[in-house]
Amino acid sequence: MASLPSVALSPTLKLETEVKKHPSASSSIEKESQSRSISYQKSSVSTQLDERPEPARPLDFDDPLSLTKEGTEIECAYYVSLLKECIKRKCVSGAQIVHAHIVKTGTQKEFFLMTFLVNVYAKCGAMTSARKVFDNLPKGSVVAWTSLLKGYVQNSESEVAVEVFVEMMESGSFPSYYTLGIALNACSSLSSIELGKQFHAFIVKYRIDQELSIGNALCSLYSKFGILKSAVKAFRRVRDKDVISWTAVISACVENGAAAMGLRFFIEMLNEDVKPNEVTLTTVLSLCCLIMSLGLGKQVHSLSIKLSYGSNRRLTNSIMYLYLKCRCIKEAEYLFSTMETVNLVTWNALIAGYSQAMELAKDDVSAHRSGNEALGMYFKLNRSGMKPDLFTLSSILTICGGLVALEQGEQIHAQTIKSGFLSDVVVGTALVNMYNKCGSIEKASKTFVEMSTRTLISWTTMITSFARHGHSQQALQLFEDMRLAGLRPNQITFVGVLAACSQAGMVNEALEYFQIMKTEYKLKPVMDHYGCLIDMFVRLGRTEEAFDIVKKMDFEPSEFIWNLLIAGCRNHGHTELGFCAAEQLLKLKPRDIETYVMLLNMYISAERWKDVSQVRKLMKEEKVGKLNDWSWISIKEKTRSFKTNDRLHPGNAEIYTFLEELLNKAKSYGYESGENVEVVDEEEEAEEKTFSYCVYHSEKLAVAYGLLHTEKSASIRVVKSIGMCKDCHNFMKIISLLASKEIIVRDSKRLHKFVNGQCSCADFAGIF
DNA sequence: CTAGGGTTAG
Numbered sequence: 024m025a026s027l028p029s030v031a032l033s034p035t036l037k038l039e040t041e042v043k044k045h046p047s048a049s050s051s052i053e054k055e056s057q058s059r060s061i062s063y064q065k066s067s068v069s070t071q072l073d074e075r076p077e078p079a080r081p082l083d084f085d086d087p088l089s090l091t092k093e094g095t096e097i098e099c100a101y102y103v104s105l106l107k108e109c110i111k112r113k114c115v116s117g118a119q120i121v122h123a124h125i126v127k128t129g130t131q132k133e134f135f136l137m138t139f140l141v142n143v144y145a146k147c148g149a150m151t152s153a154r155k156v157f158d159n160l161p162k163g164s165v166v167a168w169t170s171l172l173k174g175y176v177q178n179s180e181s182e183v184a185v186e187v188f189v190e191m192m193e194s195g196s197f198p199s200y201y202t203l204g205i206a207l208n209a210c211s212s213l214s215s216i217e218l219g220k221q222f223h224a225f226i227v228k229y230r231i232d233q234e235l236s237i238g239n240a241l242c243s244l245y246s247k248f249g250i251l252k253s254a255v256k257a258f259r260r261v262r263d264k265d266v267i268s269w270t271a272v273i274s275a276c277v278e279n280g281a282a283a284m285g286l287r288f289f290i291e292m293l294n295e296d297v298k299p300n301e302v303t304l305t306t307v308l309s310l311c312c313l314i315m316s317l318g319l320g321k322q323v324h325s326l327s328i329k330l331s332y333g334s335n336r337r338l339t340n341s342i343m344y345l346y347l348k349c350r351c352i353k354e355a356e357y358l359f360s361t362m363e364t365v366n367l368v369t370w371n372a373l374i375a376g377y378s379q380a381m382e383l384a385k386d387d388v389s390a391h392r393s394g395n396e397a398l399g400m401y402f403k404l405n406r407s408g409m410k411p412d413l414f415t416l417s418s419i420l421t422i423c424g425g426l427v428a429l430e431q432g433e434q435i436h437a438q439t440i441k442s443g444f445l446s447d448v449v450v451g452t453a454l455v456n457m458y459n460k461c462g463s464i465e466k467a468s469k470t471f472v473e474m475s476t477r478t479l480i481s482w483t484t485m486i487t488s489f490a491r492h493g494h495s496q497q498a499l500q501l502f503e504d505m506r507l508a509g510l511r512p513n514q515i516t517f518v519g520v521l522a523a524c525s526q527a528g529m530v531n532e533a534l535e536y537f538q539i540m541k542t543e544y545k546l547k548p549v550m551d552h553y554g555c556l557i558d559m560f561v562r563l564g565r566t567e568e569a570f571d572i573v574k575k576m577d578f579e580p581s582e583f584i585w586n587l588l589i590a591g592c593r594n595h596g597h598t599e600l601g602f603c604a605a606e607q608l609l610k611l612k613p614r615d616i617e618t619y620v621m622l623l624n625m626y627i628s629a630e631r632w633k634d635v636s637q638v639r640k641l642m643k644e645e646k647v648g649k650l651n652d653w654s655w656i657s658i659k660e661k662t663r664s665f666k667t668n669d670r671l672h673p674g675n676a677e678i679y680t681f682l683e684e685l686l687n688k689a690k691s692y693g694y695e696s697g698e699n700v701e702v703v704d705e706e707e708e709a710e711e712k713t714f715s716y717c718v719y720h721s722e723k724l725a726v727a728y729g730l731l732h733t734e735k736s737a738s739i740r741v742v743k744s745i746g747m748c749k750d751c752h753n754f755m756k757i758i759s760l761l762a763s764k765e766i767i768v769r770d771s772k773r774l775h776k777f778v779n780g781q782c783s784c785a786d787f788a789g790i791f
Numbered sequence: 792c793t794a795g796g797g798t799t800a801g
Contacts, residue, residue, distance in 0.1 A: 142792070169792040201793040208794085239794035270795040305796040340797045371798035378799095417799035452800040484801045515801055 099136055106143045115149045122156075134160070138167045145174025150183075163194065169202045172209070181209040185218065200231065204240040211247040219244050233262040239271050246275030254279075264295075270303045277306060282314045299326070301335040308341040317349040334363060340372045347376025350383055352393065370404045371414040373397075378421045385771055387744050388653055394426040395662065411438070413447045420453035424460030427740045427769050428657055432457045436470075448474070452481040459488035462740060462767035462776045468497075479510050487519035490526060491774055493783040498523035499532070514546050521555035526785050528563055550581050557584060561591030561788045566600060582613045589621065591788050601625065605634075609641065616647045617745055617771065653744040654721035656729050665724040675724070682727040686718065689757045720751050722768055730762055738765035746772045749790050756780050 102121060109117040122140060125131050137160055144153035153174050157167055168191045175184035188206050191198065198206065203226060210219035223241060226232050232241065238261030245254035258264070258272040269292040276285030289307055292299065299307070304327050311320040324342050332338055339362055346355035359365070359373060377397035384390035401419045404411060411419070416439050423432035436454060439445045445454075451474040458467035471477070471485045482505040489498035502520050505512065512520075517540045524533035533556060540546045553576050560569035569588060573580050580588075585608035592601030605622055613619060619642050626634040652667045669675060686694070722743050729739035747755075747770045759766045760780035768775045772790075776783035 138792090164792095166792050171792095173792065199792075204793045236793040241794095243795070265794090267793090267795050272795090274795060300795090302796045309796075335796095337797045342797095344797070368798050373798090375798050412799090414799045421800070447799085449800045454800090456800065478800085480801045482801090487801065513801095519801080 099130065099133055102130065102136060103139065106139060110143055110146045113147050115144070115147045115152070118143050118147055118149070119152070122152075134164075138164060138170070141167050141174075142170040145170055145177065148178050150174055150178055150180065163191070163196060165196055165199045165202060168196055169199060169205060172202060172205050176205055176209045176212060179212065181212040184209040185213070200234045200236045203231075204236040207237070207240040207244045211244050214248075216248045219248070232257070233260050235261060235263060235265060235268065238262075239268050242268070242271045242275055246271075246278050249279060251275060251279040251281055251284075255284075264297070266297055266300050266303060269297055270300075270306050273303065273310065274306045277310045277313055280313065282310050285310045286319070299330070301327075301332045301338050304330075304332060305338050305341050308338070308345055311345050312341075312348055315349060317345070317351065320345045320349065336362070336364060336366065336369065340369050343369070344372040344376045347373070348379040348383070350380045350389070352380060352389075352396075367409055367412060367415070370400065370409065371412070371418065373400055374404075374415060374422065375418040378418050378425070381422065381425050388651055391426065391653070391655055391664075391742065391744075394422050394428075397422045398426070398428070398431060410442065413444045413450050416442075416444050417447075417449045417453040420450070420457040424453075424457040426655075426657070427461050427742050427767065428660075429458075429461040429463065429740060430657070430660055432461055446475055448476050448478050448481060452478070452484050455481065455488065456484050459484070459491065460769065460774065462492075462738065462765070462769075462774060464488060464492040464494065479513060479516065482508075482510060483513070483516045483519055486516060487522065490519050490523035491783070492776060493526050493785055495523040495527035495529065512540075512544060512546075514540075514549055514552070517544075517546065518551045518555065521552055521559075525555045525559035525562070528559065530559060530563070533559055548576075550578070550584065553580075554584060554587060557587050557591075558788060561587055561594075562785070564591075564595045566591055566595055566597050570600070579611075580607075582608065582611055582615060582618055585611070586618055586621065587789055589625070590790065593625065594788055598629070602629075609638070612641065612645055614645070614647070616642075616650050619647055620650050651744055652721050654725040655742045656725040656740065658729065658732050663725070663728060665721040665728070667721045667724075668719045669721070669724065670719075678724055678727050678731070679719075681731055682719070682723055685723075685727060685730075685758060685761075686754075688761055689754055692757050692761060694754055694757045718750075720748060722747060722751055722770075723754060726755065726758065726766060726768075729766075730758075730764065738767060740767045741769070743768055743770040746770050747775065747790060752782065752786070752790055756782055 102125060105121050106118060109115075109121065118140070125136065125140075131137055137156055141153050141157045141160075144150070144156060153171060157163060157171050160167055163171075168187070172184050172187055172191075175181065175187060184206070188198070188202075188209075191202075203222065206222055207219060210216075210222060223232070223244075226237055226241070231237055238257055241257035242254045242261075245251070245257060254275040255272060258268060258275070261268050269288065273285045273288050273292075276282065276288060285307075289299075289303075289310075292303075304323050307323050308320060311317075311323065320342070327333060327335075327338055327342070339358060343355045343358045346352075346358065355373075355376060359369070362369065374397045377393045377400070381390045381393040381397070384393065397419065401411070401415070401422075404415070416435065419435055420432060423429075423435060432454075436457075439450055439454065444450045451470065454470045455467045455474075458464070458470060467485065467488050471481065474481060482501065486498050486501050486505070489495070489501060498519060502512070502516070502523075505516075517536065520536050521533055524530075524536060537548070537552065537556065540552070541548065553572055556572050557569045560566070560572065566588075569591060573584065573588070585604055588604045589601050589608065592598065592604060602625075605625060608618065609622070619638060622638050623635060626632075626638065654665045655662050656665075657663075666672075670679060722741050725741045725743075726739055729741065733739060747768060752775065755766050755768060755775065755777045757780060758764070759777035763779075766777040768777070773784055773787060775787075
């Protein structure tokens, strides 16, 4: 890349002087190239095919000699059909056989055939051969030059493509509109905006920026450089816009996050009576993904059926992905089941979609279902004979992390090694994150250390992992290492850093890093940063300072922030302040059922019945549903789920007996069951009382089951659909000591790793 | 010989 400007700068001048000698060359050569391709098609293919009663046979790839065996004279059209087959199969050896035969029979005098061969080799990825054939041509036509150029761009050798462009200018050939379109593409793959602008200047000079292929290419070029304005300008200048122009400009909007503008272009396009094709609709679907618009997605889906695009795989992949992302699992699964052919991307979209659905569902029952569904699909994919790629692996690792499924995660780790994808940064980072979420900070760190390349995201993942596991010093050390390595932290990195400080109660450091973030890195604090600071003060019982932070924020505190504050107030007995905060929170009309439950508990224990009924009313209005407390534990790839007070479940009797034993033992270690007496809410039915403290919460059952069914040294990993209560948290701490067992519980709020009577969350204030 | 599209990590 460093050498590129020198390649580019001087030839540009040269290129301009050359051009001035042939000011009219553009159109004439353009015409020449077009007429050539027309005559080649007409005289060689169509007519000769008419004379042949049998359609051209494809090359027998199992018997490559069949071609020579034929022995008789072979027409150009036959060669062309064979070579087309080679392109389809990306078969270099096939092309070589045909090539040899052409030479043998002397057909290489046919100029167009040899030009086509350049294209064939280029499309098969054999650039050396393409270049050789090109060099043997008596004089390179624009078409041959263009094929060569395209080949280099396609085979990610855009530097060479630019050199070839210069060479072409020097040889006196003038680029066609096609050639310039490809050259612009080379600029985007080289991420060289300077070079792109030079080409643009050249294009403007000859007033050809309104040409279709050039304007379209300019539009996507500027889009890739993030200059949406210029992309739109380029689009507007195109004289006879076609469907590709419209698609390009919509795509530019999507790429740059301007969904509303993209949608306006789509509507404008329909108003102009331009019929969208499969590509357009796929682009509009990614627009839907961007803004999570299921409604628009469904309209596009029906439009695609109306236009009979139903069998387009890429389009269907997109629709399926959108449905999953919007948590319309049934629709997506139905679509998948009806697809005629699926490819790896289909599987990847499916798994990635489940992972999105899981993310969105937070930790409720459907999230767990999506995760398991994805795992099932992953194994199905493996059985189908297709090989997972880096997309598959990184998505499925995210799923494993979400499910706290360490065994499966490790199995997939082995697969990444075998398949050679371990060296990929994204896969490596996904692995680090998977181990982090499964509670294995040691393996996370080991994986991180062994990575051959790391991006900012990799560093951030590791920093956050340390912080979440309560290893604040390591997190901060790593942050300094990262800065030394010359990487510029972003907002998310600082969330990790502040979380580390918060966890360790390092007030001064936290405030210092907060300043560094704002002044040195010019990063605007977001809600999560304030959340860390507030959490820190609240943990330390410095509630008023926590409220001071809220006052300093330049936006309205979120549900999450109020939750932290209220939990802090309750933990430290600042009841009145807590009620004030609760009032503010209610004004927000919270979304999260757990928030309501916390408020209810708060008001019920204070016997403020008026407030209780007010909260209940709001819950009905907001349709928040009921609290669904589930816990899952997976042992040796089998998952068991538990519901609070689930005595009816067959096989639970043994677990209850064992849990009683555990509770009794724990009591002798200072555990006070019922320390928080179950709150009685007089207005509600008996079964709705489960939201308060309960001896038989689902995670206790799951852990009891885990202790009964895992080997002594193995850790226990539980996922819980809602936040843990304080009682269970205490219980887990004691059990981890009693049974000398590592117990990991990932609840809806965070990860708890209990070892030797301590929890990695350092008794996170958010527990209610 | 051309321009536009689907799936990965914090």
